[in-house]
Amino acid sequence: MATIHFDSDAELEYLKGLTVGIIGYGNQGRAQALNLRDSGVDVRVGAREGGPSESLALADGMETYEIGRVVSSSQILVLTLPDEQMVSVYRNAIEPFLTADKTFIFAHGFAVHHRLLRLPQEADIILVAPTGPGHQLRTLYLEGRGLPALIAVEQDFSGYAHKRCLAYARAIGSTRAGAIETTFAEETVTDLFCEQAVLCGGLPELIKASFETLVTKGYQPELAYISCLKEVKLIADLLFSRGLPGMRQAISTTAAYGAALSGPEIIDGRAREKLTQILTRIEDGSFAASFIHDLAAGDSRQTGILGEQLRAEKHSRLARTGTYLSSSIHF
Numbered sequence: 515m516a517t518i519h520f521d522s523d524a525e526l527e528y529l530k531g532l533t534v535g536i537i538g539y540g541n542q543g544r545a546q547a548l549n550l551r552d553s554g555v556d557v558r559v560g561a562r563e564g565g566p567s568e569s570l571a572l573a574d575g576m577e578t579y580e581i582g583r584v585v586s587s588s589q590i591l592v593l594t595l596p597d598e599q600m601v602s603v604y605r606n607a608i609e610p611f612l613t614a615d616k617t618f619i620f621a622h623g624f625a626v627h628h629r630l631l632r633l634p635q636e637a638d639i640i641l642v643a644p645t646g647p648g649h650q651l652r653t654l655y656l657e658g659r660g661l662p663a664l665i666a667v668e669q670d671f672s673g674y675a676h677k678r679c680l681a682y683a684r685a686i687g688s689t690r691a692g693a694i695e696t697t698f699a700e701e702t703v704t705d706l707f708c709e710q711a712v713l714c715g716g717l718p719e720l721i722k723a724s725f726e727t728l729v730t731k732g733y734q735p736e737l738a739y740i741s742c743l744k745e746v747k748l749i750a751d752l753l754f755s756r757g758l759p760g761m762r763q764a765i766s767t768t769a770a771y772g773a774a775l776s777g778p779e780i781i782d783g784r785a786r787e788k789l790t791q792i793l794t795r796i797e798d799g800s801f802a803a804s805f806i807h808d809l810a811a812g813d814s815r816q817t818g819i820l821g822e823q824l825r826a827e828k829h830s831r832l833a834r835t836g837t838y839l840s841s842s843i844h845f
Contacts, residue, residue: 517695519665524684524693528677529555532617535588536560537581537608539567542621543594545648546686547576549655553685560584560607585611590678592619598809600625605632615671617678622705623698626668628802638675641666641698642683643705651686660690666697706796711789720780721746725832735835743836744845 536547537560550557560581561568571578585591585608595603604625609632617638625631626639633639643664644651651661663683667675683693709715721743728738752761762770795801808818815821827833839845 519680519689519693521689524680524689526681528681532589534590535584536592538595539571541648545652549686555685558584581607582611590617594621597624601630623702627698627702636671638672639669640679643701655687660687662691663688663693664696664701665693668698703796707793710792739835
């Protein structure tokens, strides 16, 4: 069974007297910074002068400085940058200002696992990865609850890396719910795989294919949209709160029977082979290499495979139906 830590296992004392510098004041970085501050931690934000991150951080009452100054003056550096920005920001704005005995904290293991950064040997390298978006991390913290996190230590130079890891997880509220021990490699692979196979890859494609199957056969697009897309939330909520067996118990007998009959037909041996191929591509680094190469070549949310998919979906019958329903019905 996994090793899970709670508040009683974590001591904020291991952050006392240390300054935490947040590099990347986006959805995740902002939530962590605010939770840290409210937990009594000394926090400052590294942001480009006049940029949107600086404006947002100042509006939140945070101390903001140029990234280089935050790097040189903070003992703990939290890198919550998007994967596609991590390498360039690190090389240009962080690495030149590094001093000895830093603690690096990451919210995702991608850059460390794939060795994209030249991190110092004289440093602690830690993972604290909340298992949900920043707004949820912040909301639960304010409610006196917490969002579970995955934690790991890649490099322990100080001898206190694990204790600081737990202290940080407590300061953002995650040990209220549970901090699960893992590794940078395991977090990276499982996160990428579930995104591609289920959450952001498999599920949307199944929705699109099911919608088109109904509409092509003459059924109303509005009904197909509601059935294939909008009702996903109902099942997702059941899965989240009750798990698979609980979801099966909560749905109608007709739905349960149909699922038992049709689910294995869709996810058959061929589909399982495809899932294995996706996992292998992530494990052997092929996905990371493709991602880095394509973005370096100019692929973005506007161009290349990402832009092509976005344009196709934006102008699809599914999207048009959703726009019409959103303006006509209050869900």
